[in-house]
Amino acid sequence: MPIIHVNLLEGRxxxxxxxxxxxxxxxxxxxxxxxxxxxxxxxTEVAKTHWGKAGEPISRE
Structure with missing residues (x-):
């Protein structure tokens, strides 16, 4: 049984x-x-404060 995990930023x-x-x-x-x-x-929807890019939370963009 295939189980696929998808992580997305919240808000969609x-x-x-x-x-x-x-x-x-x-x-x-x-x-x-x-x-x-x-x-x-x-x-899984991840809060923008809990997702980082280039050393910064996405929420700061």
């Missing part, structure tokens, strides 16, 4: 998160020839 509409889940599921199912029922996608 729930419809976009659902679209990511759907598209990742399809891609993994097709690539691994695995039924979609067996694919699990876990989306």
């Amino acid at each position: 509409p729930k419809e976009k998160v659902a679209e990511v889940i759907e598209n990742v599921t399809k891609a993994v199912s097709e690539t691994l020839d695995s039924p979609v029922e067996n694919v699990r996608v876990i989306v």
Whole structure:
């Protein structure tokens, strides 16, 4: 059973998160020839204060 973890910055509409889940599921199912029922996608939304780039939190951009 494939389990895929996706980390995203917080703030995206729930419809976009659902679209990511759907598209990742399809891609993994097709690539691994695995039924979609067996694919699990876990989306973790990370606070912008907890995500850094170039030594600084994203929240400072």
